Amino acid sequence: MTERIEALQEIVQRNQVWPRMAAKWGVENPVPPWKTSLDGMCDALDHAACDENIPNFKERRDEEDALSATVYADLPYPENQLVSLAHSLVARGIIDEAELKQRLTAIRERLQA
Amino acid sequence: MTDHDHNHDRTVKPMVDEITDFEVLEIALRELCIEKGVFTAEDHRRMTEFAEQIGPTPAAHLVAKAWLDPEFRTLALAEPMTASKEVGVDWMEPTGFGTPSDFTAFQILADTPTLHNVIVCALCSCYPRPILGNSPEWYRTPNYRRRLVRWPRQVLAEFGLYLPDEISIHVQDSNQKHRFMVMPMQPEATEGWTEDQLVEIITRDCLIGVALPKAGITTNVITDTRPAIHPGAAG
Numbered sequence: 290m291t292e293r294i295e296a297l298q299e300i301v302q303r304n305q306v307w308p309r310m311a312a313k314w315g316v317e318n319p320v321p322p323w324k325t326s327l328d329g330m331c332d333a334l335d336h337a338a339c340d341e342n343i344p345n346f347k348e349r350r351d352e353e354d355a356l357s358a359t360v361y362a363d364l365p366y367p368e369n370q371l372v373s374l375a376h377s378l379v380a381r382g383i384i385d386e387a388e389l390k391q392r393l394t395a396i397r398e399r400l401q402a
Numbered sequence: 403m404t405d406h407d408h409n410h411d412r413t414v415k416p417m418v419d420e421i422t423d424f425e426v427l428e429i430a431l432r433e434l435c436i437e438k439g440v441f442t443a444e445d446h447r448r449m450t451e452f453a454e455q456i457g458p459t460p461a462a463h464l465v466a467k468a469w470l471d472p473e474f475r476t477l478a479l480a481e482p483m484t485a486s487k488e489v490g491v492d493w494m495e496p497t498g499f500g501t502p503s504d505f506t507a508f509q510i511l512a513d514t515p516t517l518h519n520v521i522v523c524a525l526c527s528c529y530p531r532p533i534l535g536n537s538p539e540w541y542r543t544p545n546y547r548r549r550l551v552r553w554p555r556q557v558l559a560e561f562g563l564y565l566p567d568e569i570s571i572h573v574q575d576s577n578q579k580h581r582f583m584v585m586p587m588q589p590e591a592t593e594g595w596t597e598d599q600l601v602e603i604i605t606r607d608c609l610i611g612v613a614l615p616k617a618g619i620t621t622n623v624i625t626d627t628r629p630a631i632h633p634g635a636a637g
Contacts, residue, residue, distance in 0.1 A: 297427075299423075300423040300424070300427060303423050305420075305422035305423050305424060306424070307422075307424075310418045310420065310422055311418065313418075313420075314416055314417065314418045314419060314420070315416040316415075316416050316417060316418055317415070321422075321424065321425070322418075322425070323424065323425050323428040323429075325450050325453045325454045326428055326432065326446075326450050327428055328449070328450065328453035328536060329446050329447070329448075329449035329450025329451075329452070329453050330428070330431065330432050330435070330441075330446060330449075330450075332449035332452070332453065333435075333440075333441035333445040333446045333449045334435070334440065334441065336441065336445065336449075337440050337441045337445075343440060346526065346578065347525065347526050347578070350526040350527060350542075351526070354544055358544070366539045366542075367539075368424050371424055371427060371428055371431075372424075372427070374431065375427055375431055378431065378435075383435075383438070383440065384431070384434050384435075384438075388434065389430060389431075389434065392430040392433065392434060393423075393426055393427065393430050396426045396429050396430055396433070397421060397426050400421045400425075400426070401421060
């Protein structure tokens with residue numbers, strides 16, 4: 290589970306964490322705008338947890354704690370929650386790493402178009 | 403027209419005008435999960451709306467009502483789910499579309515002059531979200547969860563809450579089926595206050611049990627996340 294995932298390591302290295310971005314742009318919100326959508330995704334996943342390989346609530350939180358203390362120890366919250374969730378979904382084979390990488394590029398292109 | 407002929411209050415607040423990797427990652431995970439049928443876009447929308455609208459205000463009103471009305475206090479302690487409905491929270495249907503992952507039996511723990519209650523989830527981070535909103539970051543950390551059950555007095559002191567030895571501390575562990583909140587005692591110098599005045603000082607921290615309500619204090623403690631330190635090993 291703690292094996293590094295290249296696509297996520299690149300995100301960690303670029304370090305666009307909310308405290309840094311908020312300071313750069315003079316924004317006061319304590320949490321990033323995607324936080325509630327992440328909360329919604331975690332709740333939706335917990336509902337889906339009866340399916341094979343999808344982590345249940347406790348597994349998801351245990352994996353988040355373990356990853357946040359090791360591979361993603363340098364990230365603040367909630368970035369560590371988001372990246373740990375991505376890591377869990379890739380490590381469990383729910384999302385393929387290549388597919389994730391491709392999707393990250395496509396979404397960035399879409400948002401910057 | 404003068405240079406200052408506009409309303410400063412209406413000035414648009416600054417925003418992050420840059421697309422971050424984390425924003426992109428959140429969208430990517432969501433889209434891929436929806437495409438793979440893990441959950442639907444509708445599931446996600448409803449859960450996100452739930453996460454956006456919850457907060458500690460209903461719990462604060464419940465406690466304020468209990469302070470002002472002894473009958474309501476009795477109801478709150480005996481039938482907490484019925485009392486919750488009076489502040490707009492239906493534990494059986496908190497989202498209005500079926501229950502999210504955290505249902506539960508709900509219980510309110512009343513402080514007394516010799517007993518202080520504080521809640522935790524030692525196993526993960528179960529929290530009474532329908533009535534208290536999303537948990538603060540520190541509540542989710544293994545540091546708080548593991549240390550509070552062992553050294554409650556020391557951990558509460560880290561929040562600035564120093565309790566005398568004659569007050570016992572009851573640490574209530576939550577789990578996936580049982581959720582709790584604390585009903586602190588009404589503080590001095592608040593007699594004659596209205597419900598809305600009282601609600602101002604019944605902060606989230608007071609309802610978790612890491613602070614006590616006090617006239618004039620209306621904000622939560624700001625606590626940095628810190629690594630676990632064994633109190634016995636220090637020094």
